[in-house]
Amino acid sequence: MAAPTPLPGAALPPYLVLYDGVCGLCSRMVVWLLERDRERRLAFAPLQGETAARLRALHPEIPSELDTVVYLEPAGVHLRSRAFLHAARHLEPPWRWAYGLRWLPAAPLDLLYRLVARIRYRVWGRYDSCRVPDRADPARFLP
16 A cells, blocks of 8 residues: 655645445445544545545555545555545544454455445446535535
């Protein structure tokens, strides 16, 4: 995992979640994270957006496919199940305790993650465009 490098000309929030902006499940996940991030530390950007494109130039480990949630922090870049486990440290208890599971092997957790990712559009739907959740602070969302 490489440590994130600041974007030229733009300061990034230190804790950033990249998600599929048109996925119904991903949108629900963002709302869920917003409700449990009481300290308002997490910021969000769609994988289809300008922020993710610029970050891919700095971090080639960020996939261009839309089926991967990415969490960036000063300590590194985390993908799929690891993204959730590392982002959990910013949530209120008991969800924060999931951060302790980050030492579990990624393979079994990512297998479940990939299965859900494969069916997410059929089960949770798809939007025509990226959207900011209702009642969300627009300042926490990057393009």
